[in-house]
Amino acid sequence: MSLETQGRAWQEYSKGLWRENPIFAMVLGMCPTLAVTNSAINALAMGLATTFVLVGSSTLISLLRNHIPKQVRISTFIVVIATFVTVADYTLEAIAYDIHKELGAFIALIVVNCIILGRQEAFASKNTVFYSIMDALGMGSGFTFALLLLGSSREILGSGSLFGIDLFGPHYEPWVIMILPPGGFIMLGLILLGFNALGEWRQRLRDETRTGEAA
Amino acid sequence: MSVELEGSKQAEPSAFRLVGTLGLAGLVSGFAIVGIYVATLPKITANKKAALQHAIFEVVPGAAHTQALRLSDEGRMVPDPEEEAPAVYAAYDESGAFAGYAIPAKGPGFQDTIALIFGYRPAEHAITGLRVLESRETPGLGDKIVKDQAFVEQWGKLRFDPSAAPPVLELVKGKASNPHQVEAITGATISSRSVTKIVNKALAERTPQLPEPGSEPPLAGGGGEQR
Amino acid sequence: MSGELLYIFISALLVNNFVLSYFLGLCPFFGVSGKIDTAVRLGAATTFVMVVASLCASFLHAFVLPYAPYLQLISYILVIASTVQFVEMFIKKISPALFRALGIFLPLITTNCAILGLVLFQTSRQYSALEGVVYAVGAGGGFTLALVLMAGIREEAELSDLPKVVRGTAMSLLIAGMISLAFMGFAGLFSGGE
Numbered sequence: 001m002s003l004e005t006q007g008r009a010w011q012e013y014s015k016g017l018w019r020e021n022p023i024f025a026m027v028l029g030m031c032p033t034l035a036v037t038n039s040a041i042n043a044l045a046m047g048l049a050t051t052f053v054l055v056g057s058s059t060l061i062s063l064l065r066n067h068i069p070k071q072v073r074i075s076t077f078i079v080v081i082a083t084f085v086t087v088a089d090y091t092l093e094a095i096a097y098d099i100h101k102e103l104g105a106f107i108a109l110i111v112v113n114c115i116i117l118g119r120q121e122a123f124a125s126k127n128t129v130f131y132s133i134m135d136a137l138g139m140g141s142g143f144t145f146a147l148l149l150l151g152s153s154r155e156i157l158g159s160g161s162l163f164g165i166d167l168f169g170p171h172y173e174p175w176v177i178m179i180l181p182p183g184g185f186i187m188l189g190l191i192l193l194g195f196n197a198l199g200e201w202r203q204r205l206r207d208e209t210r211t212g213e214a215a
Numbered sequence: 216m217s218v219e220l221e222g223s224k225q226a227e228p229s230a231f232r233l234v235g236t237l238g239l240a241g242l243v244s245g246f247a248i249v250g251i252y253v254a255t256l257p258k259i260t261a262n263k264k265a266a267l268q269h270a271i272f273e274v275v276p277g278a279a280h281t282q283a284l285r286l287s288d289e290g291r292m293v294p295d296p297e298e299e300a301p302a303v304y305a306a307y308d309e310s311g312a313f314a315g316y317a318i319p320a321k322g323p324g325f326q327d328t329i330a331l332i333f334g335y336r337p338a339e340h341a342i343t344g345l346r347v348l349e350s351r352e353t354p355g356l357g358d359k360i361v362k363d364q365a366f367v368e369q370w371g372k373l374r375f376d377p378s379a380a381p382p383v384l385e386l387v388k389g390k391a392s393n394p395h396q397v398e399a400i401t402g403a404t405i406s407s408r409s410v411t412k413i414v415n416k417a418l419a420e421r422t423p424q425l426p427e428p429g430s431e432p433p434l435a436g437g438g439g440e441q442r
Numbered sequence: 443m444s445g446e447l448l449y450i451f452i453s454a455l456l457v458n459n460f461v462l463s464y465f466l467g468l469c470p471f472f473g474v475s476g477k478i479d480t481a482v483r484l485g486a487a488t489t490f491v492m493v494v495a496s497l498c499a500s501f502l503h504a505f506v507l508p509y510a511p512y513l514q515l516i517s518y519i520l521v522i523a524s525t526v527q528f529v530e531m532f533i534k535k536i537s538p539a540l541f542r543a544l545g546i547f548l549p550l551i552t553t554n555c556a557i558l559g560l561v562l563f564q565t566s567r568q569y570s571a572l573e574g575v576v577y578a579v580g581a582g583g584g585f586t587l588a589l590v591l592m593a594g595i596r597e598e599a600e601l602s603d604l605p606k607v608v609r610g611t612a613m614s615l616l617i618a619g620m621i622s623l624a625f626m627g628f629a630g631l632f633s634g635g636e
Contacts, residue, residue: 252511323449323453325629327453351458
């Protein structure tokens with residue numbers, strides 16, 4: 001593998017983590033993001049299932065990209081995605097029955113997660129298999145990271161625990177609202193606020209250095 | 216941009232090719248889905264069964280075998296060996312003697328529908344246990360119907376008077392003084408009341424359908440499900 | 443019986459609102475709802491698709507899925523996609539004016555997870571066809587209600603002086619959190635009184 005390929009592969013992977021993070025930067029796939037993040041373990045399971053579907057569909061679509069007529073591409077994408085979701089659904093039900101029960105219909109709802117169809121349309125159908133996998137892995141990791149961040153902060157505040165392990169002892173009065181629906185909206189709102197503020201701050205820093213150089 | 220150019224360069228693909236591509240995608244996905252279905256089905260069925268069995272054994276003390284019963288056309292409970300429409304489960308102890316019924320029921324809770332299963336022994340008019348299977352009650356308050364030990368345990372020792380007018384179980388705030396009284400959880404009165412209501416309703420509906428005490432359906436051959 | 447139906451309806455409309463409690467259909471909720479007028483139209487179109495999809499799903503559940511349970515997800519997706527297409531053609535034929543008004547929103551409905559969520563919940567709760575329709579009307583009404591509330595608040599917020607960081611999705615999320623908080627007050631509507 002040449003240095004150049006490696007560099008590009010890393011670039012395709014890393015953009016999903018932060019710069020083009022599906023949740024923080026692009027605000028896609030909000031429904032599962034909010035619905036299952038009342039505990040860290042659910043968030044992790046959801047993130048992994050989505051990554052699996054994303055990588056699987058991207059690989060297949062990228063392999064077939066020259067054989068799918070443009071007119072039926074969306075239908076084909078959806079059939080492929082639905083297949084991988086069904087596979088993920090049954091597999092999770094077989095190996096982790098309790099988590100599957102907790103996530104309920106939201107595993108099946110990965111089908112309509114805009115991130116997945118979006119990546120097929122924007123990336124996998126135009127790029128080689130290797131880069132498509134890198135892109136899918138990056139987006140999947142970014143999604144999982146965002147879910148985990150949201151899930152852990154909600155679980156820590158709302159139940160005083162992380163991955164089911166008690167953190168603060170019996171005297172902690174949990175901030176119950178955080179694991180209820182409104183808490184999901186408010187927490188993600190605050191995180192996005194932080195993300196915006198950070199971007200703003202970096203932008204200003206960059207502008208200042210630039211004006212400094214010009215002067 | 217390059218995609219646009221490619222599109223215009225290519226001739227319009229024939230209808231045959233369009234249908235062919237979709238057909239092929241459908242075929243491949245069909246195989247994949249049926250494959251994973253066949254591969255995981257035994258494990259999933261076993262998981263579901265184990266979860267249900269676990270719940271039944273918990274609400275009927277001493278149970279070791281179970282048998283599904285369905286509602287016959289005459290309105291009586293009869294064995295349902297194929298488990299097509301199980302309405303009630305009969306539980307049996309190690310020796311195969313009848314131990315009690317496990318009755319699933321659901322109804323409106325504080326937030327969303329509550330699904331539960333409870334054990335019932337008709338001869339003594341006794342509730343032998345209760346377990347909430349599904350609920351979205353408020354964490355920290357309503358979800359005590361699942362987590363509060365005292366509340367869950369009191370369902371193991373309830374008795375009621377069969378001649379009393381329904382509802383046979385009564386929810387009380389504070390200490391219960393009669394065996395047919397259920398103690399509400401402080402701060403979760405509504406969820407406690409919902410649970411009591413669901414059980415009362417299921418009792419009123421199911422008791423007339425159950426076989427007379429003493430004539431319970433015997434455990435089907437093979438001993439049914441082992442613990 | 444009618445009590446049961448009322449429970450299903452109110453539960454989907456208010457207590458367990460699809461948008462504010464189940465987090466379904468958030469994309470149009472955040473993306474589209476800038477004007478009350480469009481919010482009402484989109485809500486109506488979605489409700490209509492929900493009712494049709496719910497009927498189709500009941501049919502599939504009764505006659506096809508017992509033989510091939512593994513096709514559930516794929517068949518539901520196809521049903522929703524073709525319902526949307528069909529509704530689009532139908533409205534175009536019957537009322538071109540309405541078609542122009544709904545125009546761009548119709549294809550968007552296909553990727554609205556509220557509809558897939560609706561048919562999946564309906565199946566897992568084993569609703570009958572009638573209960574399914576009532577559930578669909580309640581859920582669609584709840585979706586419309588949430589959309590309209592959000593649009594109303596955002597119309598006002600557009601005009602007010604807010605710091606740049608807060609504008610956009612972050613603000614919408616915080617507003618949604620507060621609406622959702624208010625909707626929590628509907629809990630216990632059916633179990634509160636004796």
